[in-house]
Amino acid sequence: MKVIVSEGAGFCFGVKRAIQLAFDTAKSGAGPVHTLGPIIHNPQVVERLAGEGVTVIDSVGGAEDGGILIIRSHGVGPSVYREIENRGLRMIDATCPFVKTAQEHARKLSEAGYQVIIVGEESHPEVRGILGYAGADAFVIGREDGIEQFSIKRKVGIIAQTTQSFENLSRVVLAVLPRVSELKVHNTICNATRQRQAEAIGLAERVDLMLVVGGKNSANTQRLKTLCEEKGVRVYHVETSDEIDDSWLEGARTVGVTGGASTPDWIISDVKKRLQEQGDR
Numbered sequence: 001m002k003v004i005v006s007e008g009a010g011f012c013f014g015v016k017r018a019i020q021l022a023f024d025t026a027k028s029g030a031g032p033v034h035t036l037g038p039i040i041h042n043p044q045v046v047e048r049l050a051g052e053g054v055t056v057i058d059s060v061g062g063a064e065d066g067g068i069l070i071i072r073s074h075g076v077g078p079s080v081y082r083e084i085e086n087r088g089l090r091m092i093d094a095t096c097p098f099v100k101t102a103q104e105h106a107r108k109l110s111e112a113g114y115q116v117i118i119v120g121e122e123s124h125p126e127v128r129g130i131l132g133y134a135g136a137d138a139f140v141i142g143r144e145d146g147i148e149q150f151s152i153k154r155k156v157g158i159i160a161q162t163t164q165s166f167e168n169l170s171r172v173v174l175a176v177l178p179r180v181s182e183l184k185v186h187n188t189i190c191n192a193t194r195q196r197q198a199e200a201i202g203l204a205e206r207v208d209l210m211l212v213v214g215g216k217n218s219a220n221t222q223r224l225k226t227l228c229e230e231k232g233v234r235v236y237h238v239e240t241s242d243e244i245d246d247s248w249l250e251g252a253r254t255v256g257v258t259g260g261a262s263t264p265d266w267i268i269s270d271v272k273k274r275l276q277e278q279g280d281r
């Protein structure tokens, strides 16, 4: 059995940067270190950081006095920055620069009188953060169907969650266009996402089975699974190599492996090793 790992699988630039900042801060010994939410959607990495003394808190109120708060790559809205300042906490801002750009576009569009539509998952922390800059009339939509339920102004600006697929963004743009007199679109899908998705799709087209590796709560990992499924190949989503069921591999001559932006390289290597061992039996 041949195992092919997609080139772009694993940590993206923004995630690498956030994790490095978290480990460096923990090692500096400058005080209690917290992350506002898990640093990435990967329980194994969160566990390693916990081993260094970094604790995850759900809200600014949960931080220890005199502590350091790390903002993860997903970013946060303006009200969170205000809260941190009011509490007098030290802050390490690991917001990915691509997410910062999306936040900036949302703020500028809103200030220029555009109603902002964010294409993405409403409950995702990145989207909730961007929404904080987008003005009171902004809304989030996951896909084009259902757009008719929203009251849409004549002047609209669209931006995307950085991990959306280009196809989904395009479909929403086409659905909004007939209802407005002016439409400004910022393609805020990040390059790492675009490349990863293109490679995963390309791989899914030439293998018998795809394994998508990553946290079950990782939106970009789930999207990779959906995109591969759309190619008609059998796809399984696993967090670690332990979840691989040998029966999945029966009859598969070529297996493709890809992983989300928050999937550590060591977990992808483990999966590859496990598949190769199975293939050698």
Ligand code: SF4
Pocket: 012, 013, 014, 015, 073, 096, 097, 098, 099, 162, 163, 190, 191, 192, 193, 261
């Ligand atoms: S997926 Fe893109 S936007 Fe998100 S953290 Fe990674 S590089 Fe940044």
